[in-house]
Amino acid sequence: MHMDDRKFMILRTIIDDYISTAVPVGSRTISRKHGVGFSPATIRNEMSDLEELGYLAQPHTSAGRVPSAKAYRLYVDQLMRVHKLSELDMRRINDHLKMRVGEVEEVIRCAAQALSDVTNYTALVVAPHADSLRIKRVQLIPVTDGSALMIIVTSGGLVKDATVRVPEGVKSDLLYRISEMLTDQLGGLTLGEMRGRFALLFRDLKEHRRLLASVLDVMENRLREKPEEITVGGGSNLLAYPEYADIEKARTFLSVLESREKLYPLLRQAGSMEFSIRIGPENQLPELSDCSLVTAVYRVGTGSTGTLGILGPTRMDYGRVISVLDFMGKAISTLLPDSE
Amino acid sequence: MHMDDRKFMILRTIIDDYISTAVPVGSRTISRKHGVGFSPATIRNEMSDLEELGYLAQPHTSAGRVPSAKAYRLYVDQLMRVHKLSELDMRRINDHLKMRVGEVEEVIRCAAQALSDVTNYTALVVAPHADSLRIKRVQLIPVTDGSALMIIVTSGGLVKDATVRVPEGVKSDLLYRISEMLTDQLGGLTLGEMRGRFALLFRDLKEHRRLLASVLDVMENRLREKPEEITVGGGSNLLAYPEYADIEKARTFLSVLESREKLYPLLRQAGSMEFSIRIGPENQLPELSDCSLVTAVYRVGTGSTGTLGILGPTRMDYGRVISVLDFMGKAISTLLPDSE
DNA sequence: ATTAGCACTCGAAAGGTTAGAGTGCTAACA
DNA sequence: TGTTAGCACTCTAACCTTTCGAGTGCTAAT
Numbered sequence: 001m002h003m004d005d006r007k008f009m010i011l012r013t014i015i016d017d018y019i020s021t022a023v024p025v026g027s028r029t030i031s032r033k034h035g036v037g038f039s040p041a042t043i044r045n046e047m048s049d050l051e052e053l054g055y056l057a058q059p060h061t062s063a064g065r066v067p068s069a070k071a072y073r074l075y076v077d078q079l080m081r082v083h084k085l086s087e088l089d090m091r092r093i094n095d096h097l098k099m100r101v102g103e104v105e106e107v108i109r110c111a112a113q114a115l116s117d118v119t120n121y122t123a124l125v126v127a128p129h130a131d132s133l134r135i136k137r138v139q140l141i142p143v144t145d146g147s148a149l150m151i152i153v154t155s156g157g158l159v160k161d162a163t164v165r166v167p168e169g170v171k172s173d174l175l176y177r178i179s180e181m182l183t184d185q186l187g188g189l190t191l192g193e194m195r196g197r198f199a200l201l202f203r204d205l206k207e208h209r210r211l212l213a214s215v216l217d218v219m220e221n222r223l224r225e226k227p228e229e230i231t232v233g234g235g236s237n238l239l240a241y242p243e244y245a246d247i248e249k250a251r252t253f254l255s256v257l258e259s260r261e262k263l264y265p266l267l268r269q270a271g272s273m274e275f276s277i278r279i280g281p282e283n284q285l286p287e288l289s290d291c292s293l294v295t296a297v298y299r300v301g302t303g304s305t306g307t308l309g310i311l312g313p314t315r316m317d318y319g320r321v322i323s324v325l326d327f328m329g330k331a332i333s334t335l336l337p338d339s340e
Numbered sequence: 341m342h343m344d345d346r347k348f349m350i351l352r353t354i355i356d357d358y359i360s361t362a363v364p365v366g367s368r369t370i371s372r373k374h375g376v377g378f379s380p381a382t383i384r385n386e387m388s389d390l391e392e393l394g395y396l397a398q399p400h401t402s403a404g405r406v407p408s409a410k411a412y413r414l415y416v417d418q419l420m421r422v423h424k425l426s427e428l429d430m431r432r433i434n435d436h437l438k439m440r441v442g443e444v445e446e447v448i449r450c451a452a453q454a455l456s457d458v459t460n461y462t463a464l465v466v467a468p469h470a471d472s473l474r475i476k477r478v479q480l481i482p483v484t485d486g487s488a489l490m491i492i493v494t495s496g497g498l499v500k501d502a503t504v505r506v507p508e509g510v511k512s513d514l515l516y517r518i519s520e521m522l523t524d525q526l527g528g529l530t531l532g533e534m535r536g537r538f539a540l541l542f543r544d545l546k547e548h549r550r551l552l553a554s555v556l557d558v559m560e561n562r563l564r565e566k567p568e569e570i571t572v573g574g575g576s577n578l579l580a581y582p583e584y585a586d587i588e589k590a591r592t593f594l595s596v597l598e599s600r601e602k603l604y605p606l607l608r609q610a611g612s613m614e615f616s617i618r619i620g621p622e623n624q625l626p627e628l629s630d631c632s633l634v635t636a637v638y639r640v641g642t643g644s645t646g647t648l649g650i651l652g653p654t655r656m657d658y659g660r661v662i663s664v665l666d667f668m669g670k671a672i673s674t675l676l677p678d679s680e
Numbered sequence: 681a682t683t684a685g686c687a688c689t690c691g692a693a694a695g696g697t698t699a700g701a702g703t704g705c706t707a708a709c710a
Numbered sequence: 711t712g713t714t715a716g717c718a719c720t721c722t723a724a725c726c727t728t729t730c731g732a733g734t735g736c737t738a739a740t
Contacts, residue, residue: 103503139481141491143493143497149491149499153483153489180512233598236591239591239594247585250587255576257576258575258576
């Protein structure tokens with residue numbers, strides 16, 4: 001036995017239905033649907049086949065059928081239809097973002113809020129990865145005698161900072177001159193690429209070897225490995241779905257959201273593909289085995305990318321989520337152009 | 341009829357018991373408690389009185405009694421006993437905080453985590469209020485031709501930033517010189533106090549009147565009114581309590597946590613008292629009418645203060661929460677001394 | 681190949697019963 | 711006069727039982 005057009009069609013109808021109702025779907029329901037021209041009995045036979053093929057499961061004998069993870073996989077790969085986003089949705093997203101442009105953190109927070117509001121799922125937004133950001137300016141600001149604040153302004157207007165130890169007695173003027181030189185030498189490079197310039201820098205700044213070493217060390221290590229900020233929006237949204245009627249489940253879900261350590265590898269896994277869909281057990285966190293995560297990248301400036309994600313129940317409305325993510329990704333890129 | 345020692349004692353016992361069990365407490369239970377030398381019948385009479393006085397309520401005829409908001413008020417004001425924090429708790433808190441000292445944001449995040457872990461309630465931490473922070477350094481960093489980043493380093497090592505428009509063609513060197521001058525003139529003042537120096541500044545920097553106006557405007561308005569960051573920790577903790585067995589309740593609670601707009605006035609209300617306790621309906625948010633919020637201040641540098649808060653069910657362990665907040669407040673102040 | 685018909689299954693909802701924790705009242709007691 | 715034992719009463723939570731209906735798989739007819 002193998003899949004044929006009718007099986008595909010029926011499976012899609014079942015999944016569509018289940019996504020919108022969360023109720024195991026029976027043969028009558030499908031048969032009644034517009035466009036399906038078969039009696040419940042026929043559908044039953046097909047459903048039985050689909051179950052054998054591993055696409056459907058029955059919670060218990062006298063219940064309807066529920067799609068399996070395998071079915072969702074097939075669905076997102078071949079079956080589903082991605083509609084264009086409605087005017088209303090686009091407007092809602094734009095309304096959220098219509099504000100002071102350019103402050104990256106602000107935009108990220110709004111994006112998370114917008115994504116969760118529009119989809120009714122949970123949104124995750126990851127700031128652009130440090131490695132891929134282009135340095136626009138480096139500036140050292142004296143804080144105390146012995147420490148300074150290093151500020152790095154990057155493409156897209158993102159600001160990263162870190163404290164660096166400096167030899168005592170270094171004056172503001174010197175820090176400024178060094179800042180100018182660092183900006184000269186490192187400007188335009190990414191944090192990943194800058195290592196190549198170190199030798200040059202050391203030559204030009206022989207007399208301040210110690211200071212320089214400490215500054216470069218912080219850039220190389222502290223700044224780069226600092227995990228990106230993850231902003232969460234609409235964590236409580238999922239509690240409205242019957243999947244989370246059980247408080248214990250809700251609780252474990254929410255505590256995952258509170259733990260950057262768990263969230264980070266999850267988003268990492270998605271890599272830098274334009275879109276990525278992880279269904280249920282496909283994501284590595286057992287706590288999230290009945291969630292799906294859909295991610296998309298957004299671009300800021302030239303070359304640096306961040307991640308947008310939607311986390312929802314496995315039966316989430318994948319088509320819509322993808323449209324929303326796509327639209328949002330573009331909206332952000334427009335909002336955060338390379339401010340050159 | 342009025343309160344006497346025995347009534348106080350019984351009421352305290354009832355509240356203590358209810359706080360730890362969440363089950364309506366009956367006369368037998370109290371009577372059996374060590375230190376109460378009366379039979380259930382006597383206790384029943386007293387309970388009946390306490391109910392009439394508004395301190396107790398009965399969920400239904402054949403259930404035990406539950407303390408009213410009025411009872412909790414009396415409890416925190418007069419009845420409860422605040423124990424010293426256990427060695428273990430102190431160690432747990434210190435373990436959370438034992439890390440790179442000085443990065444304020446980092447410390448705040450850890451504090452929220454620690455507070456929620458140790459209390460099993462939800463923690464709120466508010467960064468020090470902008471108005472009360474002492475300016476240590478002002479620095480303008482060119483970003484694009486036409487805009488610069490203003491960085492303000494304040495006492496306690498806190499960093500605030502904002503984008504300012506600058507006239508086109510302004511060079512890095514000039515921005516640096518102006519930064520130095522601003523630092524000179526404004527250093528040591530709080531954002532609230534600096535207005536007094538404006539006249540002086542304008543005199544010294546006549547030729548850059550436009551630039552200066554735009555910088556000062558951003559400091560005066562944008563920076564000061566920017567609501568402080570509120571960090572939430574352990575939002576999912578409360579779901580473990582029977583009070584939140586109802587998903588709908590859990591959901592409204594969590595969505596309050598996600599809305600800075602609602603959280604901010606809530607914390608504002610606490611003012612700058614050393615400790616503040618708002619029980620149930622005493623806080624203005626109807627969504628939180630069966631929560632209590634206990635807050636304490638922490639100090640960073642000289643004069644600037646931030647707020648620590650614990651949000652839990654009305655029957656929370658007030659004594660313990662206060663000890664924890666007290667300890668944490670001091671720990672933070674030690675961790676973030678005025679880095680002068 | 682499709683479908684009508686039918687017996688069967690099983691969970692959710694509704695109703696009924698019971699057990700026990702707690703009460704208020706009364707009367708006895710120190 | 712304050713305290714307490716005793717008792718009838720109340721009310722919920724927990725457990726059973728029954729019923730209802732949605733859904734199935736199989737068989738036989740189309």
